[in-house]
Amino acid sequence: MRLLISAFLLAGGGTAAIAQSAPPTIDAPVLVRTIEKGDRVSAADFEAAPVSATAARSAISPRDAAGMEATRRLLAGQPVRGTDLARPQAIRRGEAVTIALVSGALSITTAGRALSGGGVGEPIRVVSLSTNRTLDGVVEQAGRVRVAGQ
Structure with missing residues (x-):
């Protein structure tokens, strides 16, 4: 889906048309809640929502993300990339x-x-x-x- 935004400006008595198209969006899995660093992710933490095609390209599927641990704070409404998750740690540094x-x-x-x-x-x-x-x-x-x- 492409959205075309048009605007008309008056400059020195003349009119000029400016057209700008918004980037295409597609449905991709995004988080329904914020996940803190070290928390485990489940498939229930995802829902489909429209995001830019470039962001959707690197999104990981909910099935692949299930059981993984967040390597950083992940915000609700954002797609999750493979680099945002890691295998769960059984032992932490200093333990x-x-x-x-x-x-x-x-x-x-x-x-x-x-x-x-x-x-x-x-x-x-x-x-x-x-x-x-x-x-x-x-x-x-x-x-x-x-x-x-x-």
Whole structure:
């Protein structure tokens, strides 16, 4: 749909016509409520509304956005781009964690602190509180990091 806006101006006794067309709009999914950074998004948070074609081009579908976490504050009435969302974090930076070293039947655990955040299956860095040593591990679940034997 194109909208044509016309205006007539009087300048020095003459008339001039100025025509300007508005950018085309199409229906795209937009948020029905404001989502704060770190909140999870669901498919129910979206509705179809007319937005500019350029904004709609980068919009993510509600199905793809469901279960993801906002990386910044997302305003109601705006389309959501893929860069606005990330996989949910099971561990956040600075959070207390359990560090587990598992090798066969042997399992050793110790208290630690996360130096970075990550979702399940993602690599993160942690520091052991008993040795003050920095380790690389993989998030197993919320609050638990698995490290490889060395």
